[in-house]
Amino acid sequence: MYPWPVVSNAVLAEALFQLAESLSPGEDRLVLLRAGYAVFDHPRELTGSRRLPETVPLDALPTVTMLRQCQSVDAVQAAVQRLAGPHRPRHAGSRQGFLTAADVAAVLDLEPRLRAQELRGAVHWHTRASDGAATLEMMARACMRRGSSWAVVCDHSRGLACVNGLDEEGVRLQQAAVRAWNRRHGDEMRLLQGLEVEILEDGSLDLPRSRRAGLLVVAAVHTELGDRRDQTGRLLRALEEPGVWALAHPRGRLFARRGGLRANWELVFRQAAAADVALEINGFPRRQDLDAGLAAVAAAAGCSFILASDAHHPRHLEFDRTALALAIQAGVTRGRLLNFLPVFGLEAALDERGLAPF
Ligand SMILES: [Zn+2]
Ligand SMILES: [Zn+2]
Structure with missing residues (x-):
């Protein structure tokens, strides 16, 4: 329908949210959550763009960069499983069916x-x-x-x-x-x-x-x-x-x-x-x-x-x-x-x- 990239901001943001939720509460979890929202609210797709949004916390840049280089949704999922902490993600259900800012711009x-x-x-x-x-x-x-x-x-x-x-x-x-x-x-x-x-x-x-x-x-x-x-x-x-x-x-x-x-x-x-x-x-x-x-x-x-x-x-x-x-x-x-x-x-x-x- 719309020319979305394979690894869209929606996929990247969800990966970051899942990684955040897999960690115990603390600074690292907050950093990944913030990164997830920064990607979700960024008006342009990150795949193919040269720069990352300035709102991504510095500590999360390596993770975002690595995820963004994934060539498929499966590759993103595999990376999430590799990096995940001990907890199961809990809120994925209530994140379904939302448009990212980049989706809005594309529509x-x-x-x-x-x-x-x-x-x-x-x-x-x-x-x-x-x-x-x-x-x-x-x-x-x-x-x-x-x-x-x-x-x-x-x-x-x-x-x-x-x-x-x-x-x-x-x-x-x-x-x-x-x-x-x-x-x-x-x-x-x-x-x-x-x-x-x-x-x-x-x-x-x-x-x-x-x-x-x-x-x-x-x-x-x-x-x-x-x-x-x-x-x-x-x-x-x-x-x-x-x-x-x-x-x-x-x-x-x-x-x-x-x-x-x-x-x-x-x-x-x-x-x-x-x-x-x-x-x-x-x-x-x-x-x-x-x-x-x-x-x-x-x-x-x-x-x-x-x-x-x-x-x-x-x-x-x-x-x-x-x-x-x-x-x-x-x-x-x-x-x-x-x-x-x-x-x-x-x-x-x-x-x-x-x-x-x-
Ligand atoms: Zn109200
Ligand atoms: Zn109101």
Whole structure:
């Protein structure tokens, strides 16, 4: 399909992660883990390139150099077995199905019909008001510099899952800041206020209905994610809640940490399509949620999507490219991706749903 090298960054990074996990906790293990992430996050394939990323720790350079010279995946595996320490790798399962930064670049390169530069909306990012690193103004300016014509801030609401989130007063203050931005810069880039709200165990939202008006609510599960029980009911009930714009990182998986929650996804997606709740493709590299496989199932069920960076820093805004790469892999068409809408198109779509924060 795509012209990936035989020994891709995905293969190299996984080898480094496995080697790291085979060692007892300590400095050597950390060095290999860091090297694994450096390779995973490097935007170009290392095979065939002359230099290694500067983010690879010095102590790991000999190992990375040796692995990179392997001519096949089998050779990489053999090297890993030769060098491995006493422990069995534990997290390989929860690292499957993620795109490396080089994969993202390759996928985007080969799909001229869906170009990242044409994304109009920068959706789902955080500010200092919850757990982000920058102010609303800094984040909004960064979105504008990237060419967005609209942007949706989505800080956490304060609740059981997020003590640092916005309370009622915080939401009001942010709303005033959003309005002030739009008075000054609204013609160049329209700012909208969203809120990332917790889906409680019973499927209700951790934000009363009366406080949802004027906000683009993205509902998300952050608790009970390790629970192996089926959570279809919880998600279906959340989709029935009024005033939900999108379901954020639906699975709740995290790279090398957890595979995410279990549900009958087809049923969840059909309900989302019927309720006109968009599904998020979260492009934060350690989330990638929905993944391409589930996004394809959602597209077949008739869902629309938001591509989210889940940025907690201006630098992270480009993670919407990862989300776009996942959408491309899933075969989602442009008309289903809300981020490609111009401002007036978004306005019309929100109006139709009775969500009109303009
Ligand atoms: Zn979240
Ligand atoms: Zn978030």
